[in-house]
Amino acid sequence: MAIGVKVVARPSGIAQDMYVSAVVKGLGVTMRHFFENLFGKKHIVTVQYPEERAVYPKRYRGLHRLMTRDDGSVRCVACMCCPTACPAHCITIVAEETGNGAEKRPAIFEIDELRCVVCGLCVEACPCDAIRMDTGIHAPPVEHRGDAVLGKLDLLAHTGKSEAHQGGLGGEWRGAPPVRTG
Amino acid sequence: MGALVIVIPLALFFVLGLVATLIFGWVIPALGGDPNAWYGALIKTAFILLGFVLPLASVLTWMERKQSALMQDRIGPNRASVGGVRAFGLMHFVADALKMLFKEDFVPAKANKFLFGLAPVLAIAPVLITFAIIPWGGGVCPGRLSETLTDETLATCLETGARFQVVHLEVGLLFYFAIASLAVYGTTLAGWASYNKFSLLGGLRASSQMMSYEVTMGMAILGAFLVYGSLEPATIVMAQGSNPLHWGIVTQPLGFILFFVAAIAETKRTPFDLPEGEPELIGYFVEYSGMRFGMFFLAEFMEVIFTAAVVATVFFGGWQLPGLHAGGFLGTAMPHWLVASLGFVVFAFKTFVLCWFQLMIRWTLPRFRPDQLMRLGWKQLLPLSIANILITAAVVLALMPTGGK
Ligand code: SF4
Ligand code: SF4
Numbered sequence: 153m154a155i156g157v158k159v160v161a162r163p164s165g166i167a168q169d170m171y172v173s174a175v176v177k178g179l180g181v182t183m184r185h186f187f188e189n190l191f192g193k194k195h196i197v198t199v200q201y202p203e204e205r206a207v208y209p210k211r212y213r214g215l216h217r218l219m220t221r222d223d224g225s226v227r228c229v230a231c232m233c234c235p236t237a238c239p240a241h242c243i244t245i246v247a248e249e250t251g252n253g254a255e256k257r258p259a260i261f262e263i264d265e266l267r268c269v270v271c272g273l274c275v276e277a278c279p280c281d282a283i284r285m286d287t288g289i290h291a292p293p294v295e296h297r298g299d300a301v302l303g304k305l306d307l308l309a310h311t312g313k314s315e316a317h318q319g320g321l322g323g324e325w326r327g328a329p330p331v332r333t334g
Numbered sequence: 335m336g337a338l339v340i341v342i343p344l345a346l347f348f349v350l351g352l353v354a355t356l357i358f359g360w361v362i363p364a365l366g367g368d369p370n371a372w373y374g375a376l377i378k379t380a381f382i383l384l385g386f387v388l389p390l391a392s393v394l395t396w397m398e399r400k401q402s403a404l405m406q407d408r409i410g411p412n413r414a415s416v417g418g419v420r421a422f423g424l425m426h427f428v429a430d431a432l433k434m435l436f437k438e439d440f441v442p443a444k445a446n447k448f449l450f451g452l453a454p455v456l457a458i459a460p461v462l463i464t465f466a467i468i469p470w471g472g473g474v475c476p477g478r479l480s481e482t483l484t485d486e487t488l489a490t491c492l493e494t495g496a497r498f499q500v501v502h503l504e505v506g507l508l509f510y511f512a513i514a515s516l517a518v519y520g521t522t523l524a525g526w527a528s529y530n531k532f533s534l535l536g537g538l539r540a541s542s543q544m545m546s547y548e549v550t551m552g553m554a555i556l557g558a559f560l561v562y563g564s565l566e567p568a569t570i571v572m573a574q575g576s577n578p579l580h581w582g583i584v585t586q587p588l589g590f591i592l593f594f595v596a597a598i599a600e601t602k603r604t605p606f607d608l609p610e611g612e613p614e615l616i617g618y619f620v621e622y623s624g625m626r627f628g629m630f631f632l633a634e635f636m637e638v639i640f641t642a643a644v645v646a647t648v649f650f651g652g653w654q655l656p657g658l659h660a661g662g663f664l665g666t667a668m669p670h671w672l673v674a675s676l677g678f679v680v681f682a683f684k685t686f687v688l689c690w691f692q693l694m695i696r697w698t699l700p701r702f703r704p705d706q707l708m709r710l711g712w713k714q715l716l717p718l719s720i721a722n723i724l725i726t727a728a729v730v731l732a733l734m735p736t737g738g739k
Contacts, residue, residue, distance in 0.1 A: 169714065175699060182405045182698045189404040191336035198409040 213270050213285040216263050216302065217310040226308065227282035230256040237277035242267035261304040265291045283307075343686055344679060350385055351678030355474050355671050357381070358496035363476035369496030378500045382465055386682065391635040392427045394689060399426070401690070402697040437624035442529055445621065449527035454622070454629035457520025460513045461636040467506040468643045469568035471498035471653045471677035472660075479671040488660040488670075498653075498678065499568055506566045507559070510644065511552055514600065517633070518544040521602070521609060521618050524630070528621035536618035539704065540602060540609035546711040547599040547606075553719035554592035557726040558648050561585050567644075571652030578656055582649030586726065590649045592719045597645070598692060599711070601637040605699035608707060642688035643681075650684050653677035 167173055188194040199206050208214070219227045230247035248259035268291075274283050287310045294300045357377065358369040368374060396411070400423065403410025412423035419425070441450055475483065475491040483491070503509050518541050525537015559565055561582070562573040574581050583590050599606040610617030619630045646652060658676060662668035668676075702710065 171710075175695075178698045179694060182694060185407060186401065186405045186694070189407065190339065195407040196404075196409060197407050200409070 208288050211286075212288060213272050214287045215265065215289045215291060215310070216268075216274070216283055216285050216307055217287050218261065218304065218307040219282050219284060220308070220311050226257060226261075226304070227280055228258050228261060228278075229280060229282070230258045231279060233277040233279060234274035234283055237273040239271060239273065240267045240269045243274060258304060261307060262301050263307065264301045266294075266297060266300040344683060347679040347682040347686075348675060350682065351471065351675035352671070353385070354381055354471065354498065354678060355479070355674040358498070359474035359476050359479050359671065359674065362496070369476065370502075374496070375500050378498075379466065382468070382470060382500065383462060386470070387462075387465055387636055387639055388632075390639055390686070390689070391632055392431070393424075394635045394638060394693070395430060395631070396424055396427045397690070398693050398696075399423075401693050405694075405697050431628075434625050434628040439624040439626060440621070442621050444529040446527040446529070449523050450621075451626075453520050453524035453527055454626045454633075455520070456523060457517055458629045458633040458636070460517040460520075461633050461640055464510050464513050464640055465643070466500040467503055467509055467567055468640075468647060469497070469499040469571060469652060470643075470681050471674060473497045473499075474674040475670055479674075480669050482662065482667045483660045483670050483673075485660045497568065498674075502566065502568065504566050506568075507555060507644075507648075508565055511548070514640075515544070515548050517600075517637075520630075520633070524622065525609075525618035528618075530621050532615040533618050533620045535615050536609045536620070540618055543602070543606065543608060543707060543711075544600060546708060547596040547715075550711060550715040550719050551593060551596035551600065553716065553723060554589050554596060555648060556719075557586045557589040557722050558582050560723070560726050560730050567647045567652070570648055571654065574651045574654065576651065576654040576656050576658060578651065581651040586649065586722075588718065588722045589726070590645070592715055592722065593649070594641075594645060595715060596711075597641040598695065599707075601634060601641060601692075603634065603638070603692070604696045605701050606707065607701055608704055611701055638689055638692050639685060642685045642692065645688055646681060646684035650688075652684075653681040655680045 185195060189196055221227050228245075230245055232245060232247075235241070235243040235245055242264040244260065244262040244264075245258050246260040247256040250257050270285075272285055275285055289310070291300070358374070362369045362374060362377070369378075400410040410423060411426045412420055414420070414423060414425040414429045416425050416428065441447060472488075473492045473495050475488060475495040478491065521540040521544075522537040525533045525535070525540065528534075558570065562570045564570055564573065570582075578584065602609050610619070619627055622630065655676075657664045658673070658680065660670075660673060662673065663676070
C-alpha cells in the first residue's frame with residue numbers, strides 16, 4: 153500500500169484569527185501554575201543542588217573505580233579486554249609482571265573521563281570484576297583537560313572489595329564433593 | 335512567600351505616597367513655595383522617576399525571572415546574597431546592575447560612533463518624558479492635611495492645591511503619542527549605527543512594527559476620549575469616578591483590549607518581540623554591551639510600567655477605588671493626608687498588577703511571524719478600532735447629545 157498523504161486542514165476562521173480564545177486558554181494554564189506555585193509550591197521540581205541532591209538510581213553509571221583483592225592488590229590482570237571493548241578508546245593500560253608467573257597487573261591504568269561515553273562496556277567486558285562504575289559520582293568539573301584523566305591511584309581511591317573470588321572459589325571448593333542433582 | 339508579594343508592595347507604596355503627600359502638602363508650602371511651580375515640577379519628576387519608576391523597573395527584572403520560574407514550575411534565581419541575605423533572590427538585580435556597569439563598553443570598529451552612543455539615550459529618554467503626564471494621585475490640599483475634607487471642599491481646594499502630576503497638559507495623551515513615537519528612533523538608529531546586518535534587520539522590524547501599532551493605539555484610545563470628553567489624564571480619571579461601572583474597562587471593553595495589545599506591541603516584548611527575536615536575529619542591540627545595553631533593557635521595562643500606568647489611568651480609574659472618597663473609606667472618616675497617600679497606593683498597585691499581567695502575557699504567548707504581526711495590526715486591530723470609534727461616537731451622541739461631559 154502506498155503511503156498516503158493526510159491533509160490536515162489549517163484551522164481558520166475569525167475566532168482563530170483573533171487569537172482570543174487561544175490566549176485566554178494559555179493564560180489560564182500559566183496563571184494556574186503561577187498561583188499554585190506561589191501559594192504552596194505545588195508543582196515545583198527544582199532540586200537546590202549543593203544543598204539537596206537528586207537520588208541516583210542504583211545502576212547509575214558514575215566515575216569508574218578499580219576493585220581490590222582480599223590482600224589489597226588491584227584485581228585487574230591487564231587482560232586488555234576493556235580497552236578493546238571501549239568504543240571511545242579512552243582506556244590506556246600498560247601491563248607489567250607480578251612475579252608469580254601466572255598473572256599480569258597494570259603498571260599504568262588510565263581512563264580519560266572526558267572521552268568516556270559512559271557506556272559501561274568496560275564493566276561488561278572485564279572477566280574478573282576489576283572495574284566498576286558504581287561510585288555514584290558524576291564527572292567533576294576540571295580546569296585542564298589532563299585533570300580529567302584518572303590514573304590507577306585515582307581509580308583505586310573509591311575502591312572496595314569485590315565479593316567475587318579471583319579464580320573461582322579455589323582448591324577448597326574443588327576438594328568438596330561435587331553436588332549433583334538428578 | 336505568597337501573601338508577602340501583596341503586602342510588601344502595598345506597604346512600600348504607602349510609604350512612598352506618604353512621602354509625596356508630606357513633601358507637596360506640607361514641606362514645600364511651609365517653606366513658602368508653590369508645589370505646581372517649575373521647581374515643584376522638578377521635585378515631582380524626581381519623585382516619580384527615582385522613587386517609583388526606576389526602582390519598579392529594576393524590581394521588574396527580578397519579577398520577570400521569578401514569575402516565569404513559577405509559571406514553569408521552577409524556583410528562579412535565589413542565590414545572590416548581600417551579607418548572607420538572599421531575600422528570595424531580590425539581590426540579583428543589584429548584581430545585574432553592577433555587572434552592567436563594569437562590563438566592557440564595546441563599540442564595533444565600523445560603527446557610527448556618535449549615533450551608536452546616541453541611540454540608547456534616544457530609546458530611554460521618550461519613556462522618561464512621557465511619565466510627566468501620568469497623574470499618580472488625586473493631589474493634596476496644602477495646609478489642611480489633618481482635616482477630614484468632603485469631595486466639594488477638596489475639589490475647590492485642588493484648583494490651587496498640589497497636583498500629583500508633573501505637568502497638567504490639556505492635550506496630555508496626544509503628548510504621550512507624540513513623544514512615545516520618538517522611541518522608534520532609538521531602536522532604528524541602534525540597528526543602523528552598529529554596522530551589523532542583523533541589528534539593521536532588527537531595527538527595521540522595530541520601526542515597521544512600532545509605526546503599524548502606533549496607529550491602532552491612537553485609534554483605540556479615541557473611544558475613551560469620546561466617552562470622558564477629555565485628553566487630559568487627570569480629567570479622565572475624575573470623569574471615571576470611583577464606581578467601577580463607569581471605568582474605561584466597562585465603557586470601552588473593546589478599546590481596552592485593542593489599546594492593551596497595541597501597547598504591548600509598542601514595548602517590543604513577546605509575543606511582539608520580532609525586533610529582538612533571539613533565534614533569528616538577536617536584535618537591534620546585538621552590538622551593545624554594558625550599560626548601553628542596560629539602557630535598552632531598562633527602557634523596555636519602563637515602557638512596561640508606562641503602559642500599565644496609562645491603562646490604569648484611562649481604563650481602570652487611576653487612583654480611585656470604590657468606597658474611597660475625599661472624606662475617608664466607606665463610612666470611616668480619614669484625615670486628608672491618609673486619603674491622599676492611599677490614592678497613590680491605589681494607583682501604584684493597579685500599575686503593579688498590570689505590570690504583572692504584562693509579564694504573564696510575555697511568558698505565555700509565543701512570538702508572531704512578521705506577516706502575522708502585520709496582518710493582525712493592519713487587517714484586524716485597525717478596522718476593529720475604527721469600528722469601536724464609530725460605535726462609541728454613535729452611542730455618545732445618542733446618550734449625551736451635549737457632548738462627552
Ligand atoms: S564506559 Fe564505555 S567509554 Fe567509558 S571507559 Fe568504559 S567502555 Fe570506555
Ligand atoms: S577488563 Fe578488567 S582485568 Fe582486563 S584490563 Fe580491563 S580492568 Fe583489567
